[in-house]
Amino acid sequence: MTSGLRYIPSYFDRTAQEALVATLEKALLQAPFYTPVMPRSGRPFTVRMSNLGELGWVSDRAGYRYQAQHPETGAPWPQIPDMVMELWRKVSDYAHEPEACLVNYYREGAKMGLHRDEDEEDFSAPVVSLSLGDTAIFRIGGLERAGKTETLKLASGDVLVMGGASRLRYHGIDRVLAGTSTLLRSGGRINLTLRRVTRP
Numbered sequence: 001m002t003s004g005l006r007y008i009p010s011y012f013d014r015t016a017q018e019a020l021v022a023t024l025e026k027a028l029l030q031a032p033f034y035t036p037v038m039p040r041s042g043r044p045f046t047v048r049m050s051n052l053g054e055l056g057w058v059s060d061r062a063g064y065r066y067q068a069q070h071p072e073t074g075a076p077w078p079q080i081p082d083m084v085m086e087l088w089r090k091v092s093d094y095a096h097e098p099e100a101c102l103v104n105y106y107r108e109g110a111k112m113g114l115h116r117d118e119d120e121e122d123f124s125a126p127v128v129s130l131s132l133g134d135t136a137i138f139r140i141g142g143l144e145r146a147g148k149t150e151t152l153k154l155a156s157g158d159v160l161v162m163g164g165a166s167r168l169r170y171h172g173i174d175r176v177l178a179g180t181s182t183l184l185r186s187g188g189r190i191n192l193t194l195r196r197v198t199r200p
């Protein structure tokens, strides 16, 4: 695949994944998953979301944006866990800290359509993603929506770093393969994406 894409299978072992899930469960009590809706139409996403860090990505009828508070509780987002900050420092090749960690939760049947991540001011920073739980079929295209695409399976503990020429590529999640992991008690998949939002 193209430059700037780095796939690191099994970055975290099972023990580390379990420790991270325990930490996430606590954070999610403070910032529960909510169901984002599409701008204008109000159509619900099939993915539920929360965030960690100074800023969180939210979507509602008014549009997509980053904001410091949970859209339903008004509370600030919990901090990004140390293990996740450490992951960023090790793989991002970027000198500044991430500001946002979007937490996506895929239950059975959830998917994410082809899109680009373009709500950030700083595209020189990569997006770092970590998969937990059931395996997902990830789809990656090019810089134009109509271009060729290919798929990659993302399993629990895998990390994907999207920087450089890959930072603005179209991508999405076709589906999640139910029952492929025992990590999450209730099944499904959690994906964390770390981003730098503002220019440092």
Ligand code: MD3
Binding pocket: 102, 104, 112, 117, 127, 128, 129, 136, 160, 162, 166, 167, 168, 169, 170, 171, 172, 173, 191, 193
């Ligand atoms: C390729 N999440 O939150 S992560 C998203 O698995 C998002 O939940 C998917 O796309 C998920 O925006 C995919 C892998 C990923 C993240 C960012 C990218 C791939 C990317 C940015 C540019 C290109």
Ligand code: FE
Binding pocket: 115, 116, 117, 171
């Ligand atoms: Fe994305």
